[in-house]
Amino acid sequence: MPTLIISEKPSASEKIAEALADGKVEKINKNGSYYFKITRDKKEIFIVPAVGHLFGLALKSKKAVCPDFNVEWKPTWKIAKINEYAKKYYDNLEETAKKCDEFIVATDWDIEGDVIAKNILRFLCGKEDAKRMKFSTLTKQELNDAYDNALKNMDAGQVQAGLTRHYLDFYYGINISRILTSSIKKFGKVFSIVSIGRVQGPMLNFLAEREKEIKAFTPVPFWQILLNYNIQGGSFEAMYEKKQIWEEETADKVLSECKNKTGSIKEIKKTKKIKEPPAPFNLTTLQTEAYNLFSYSPKQTMDIAQSLYTSAYISYPRTSSQQLPSQLNLKSIIAKLSKQNIYKPLCEKLLSKSKVEPKEGKKSDPAHPAIHPTGETPKKLSAPESKLYDLITRRFLSCFAEPALRESMSIIIDINNNIFRSSGSRTLESNWIEFYGPFAKFQEKTFPDIKEKEKIQIESIQKLDKETAPPSRYSQGSILKELEERVIGTKATRAGILQTLYDRGYIRDKSIEVTEFGVNLIEVLSDSCKSIISEELTRDFEKQMEKINKGKESMEKTLEKAEGLVSEIVNEMKNNEEKIGTKLSKAVIEKRENESTFGTCPNCKTGILKIFYSPRTKKRFVGCTSYPNCKTGFPIPLKGKLQKTDKVCDKCKTPIIYVYRQGMRPFKMCLDPKCETKAEWGKKKAKAKAETEEDKETERIIKEEILSSEKPKSKKPKAKKQVKTKK
Ligand SMILES: [Zn+2]
C-alpha cells in the first residue's frame, strides 16, 4: 500500500512532491482539492495537503452553562461557515488515508504544525503516531534529507504542549466571552459580543497602563537655545550645553550674554567606534525592522515571510534563533545567491575570504536556525515579498562582512563663556554597511577641516519654547520586543493577538492608542476579576507549557489547574455581574456612537456627521443629522470599521476618520472624497484605487438618495423615513 505524507498547506505539498519524486509528479484533482502521487525507490507516495487546522475545539453542549469545560475536537468546517472551504481538503485526506498503510508527518516543524498533524492522524487516518519529517526550508535537498532521516515518532511533548495551548485558550475565550456578553445583555439590554483572551487581557492591560500614564502626564515647560553658525562657508547648528533650561530668565541671560559677541571653536573631540554587523533575523527582529523600514505590521510581515518560506526562498520564519549553524552549508548558500546579479559583487567579496563565519546573536531556538535565504533564485515576487526578501538576504550577507568603522565628532563652541555643542558622525570603513545597503540607517554629518580656536560667524541664536513630553506610545515595532521581554504570548502568536486587539476596536492607530472602549474594558476587569489581566498568570501557563513540551508536566494536570482558575474568574465575575454589565453596556453604546458619528458638519456647523444606511440599497454613507435642511453627504468605504478622530482636515475642515479594514494597517483620511489630501493617494496605489471604485459606487448611491430627496413625492418628506440609522 502507498505511503501518505501529510503537508500543512497546498503550496508546501507541491514542493514536497517535486523534491521527493524519482520521476514525474502526478497531480490528482478531487472535488476542488488535490493530492500528488509520486514514486520514490519504487514506493508509491501520496502527498496530501491540509489547509492549516482542519479541527478546532467546540463545546459539546449548546446549553448555556458557564463555566463549561465539556469540549471536543470538531472539523473546522462544521464549526463556522467561514471555514466551509476546508471541507474538500478534509474529505480528500479522509479518502486518501484509507488507501495507505504508512503515514509521515511533514507539516511545519513547530507546535501548531504538530497539532494540525496529530488531529489529522487520529481523526482521519486512525493512527496516534507517525514518522516525522523535520525541516527548516522547503528546498529539494533539505526535504530529501528530512525524508531519508525521518524521525520514527512525532515529538510527544510538543504535541501535548500544542494541544494544551488550544484547550487553555478555548477555556478562557469561550467562558469569559459568555459571561461578559450575558452581563451586558442582562444589565444593559444591549447585545454585543465582548471577549478577551488569555493573552489578550494582559497585553491590553499593559497597553492601557501606558495610556493612563500618557493621560495623567502634565507637561513642564523648558527652554532650549539653538545656535546657527557658519564656518568655512558652511552652515551648522549647535545647542546650548544645557539641553533643558527650566527658568526662562536663565535662557534670556544666556541670550543677552551672547548678543553681539563673537564665537570660536574651543575644542574638537573625535572618537572612533567599531560597529559590529547585526545578528541575523529571528521573527521578532525581522518584524521590528520591517515595521521601521516599510511600516509593515507584524502580522503583514509574518504573512509575507510565510509565503517566501512556502516558495522555498527563505527558511522557516517562526524562529527565535539569531544563529546560523555551520551545518547549513553557508558557503554554498552564498554561492547560490551570487547567481542573482544584485548580490553577485557582495557574494564574491565574501567567497574570496578564507573563512566564511557569520556574526551571530545570543538567542537560540532548538527547532530552527535564524531566518536566512535558501539560495534559490526567486521567480516571481510581489512588491512586498521582494522588499522583504531583499531585507532578509542583505541582513544574511551582512553577517559575514567585516565590522564597520565610524567616527563621531563633537565640536565645542564658546561664545562669551557660554558653551554650545555641535555633533556629527560619519562612516570611515563601510564594510557590512555596504552589504546592508539601503537598510543601514546611519547619519552622515560631516564638518569641514576645522581647527581649534578658529572663529565662527553667528547667524542666529534663538530661544526655543519646549515642554516635557509624556512617555511615548508603543508602535507595532517597539511593542513586540517589550512583549517578548515580559513573556506575554509567544513569537508565533504575538502578531496575531495584536491584530485581534485592533480588529475588536480595543486599540487603534500606528502608535498604539487604547480606545475608550479598551480602557473601559480593562477598568471593568481590573475592578471585578484581576486575574484575567494578570501577566503572571499567562507567564505561568507559558512556563507550564514549556514543561509539557519537555515531558516534565502533564496536560491533564495543567488543564485541571486552568479549569479551577477559569471557574474562579467566572464566579468572581458572576458576583460582579451588575457592575460589569452596567459599565460595559454603557461603553458599548458609547463605542457604537463613536463608530457611527464623526463630528460637526463642516457646512451647516450645527448637524452631526453620522453613518446612515440607504433604505433601498442597504449601503452605508455619511450624512448630516440636520437633513433635510443640510444635504451634506459623503460616500464611505462599504467595508471595514470607521471611527472618529476628533480631528478635522487641514485643507477642508471636514472631519478626519480612522478606517480599519481587514488585512490592512488602519489609516486616517478626510471624509470628503474630493478633498485635495485624498486626490494624491487616490492615484498612487492599486489598493487605494479599489477604494476609489468603492467611493464611486457609494457616491452614486448618495447622489441618488439626495436627488430623490430633492424631488419629494409628497410635499413634506419625513427625514427619518428617507434615511435610517442602524440599530
Ligand atoms: Zn450639515
Ligand SMILES: [Zn+2]
Ligand atoms: Zn479634507
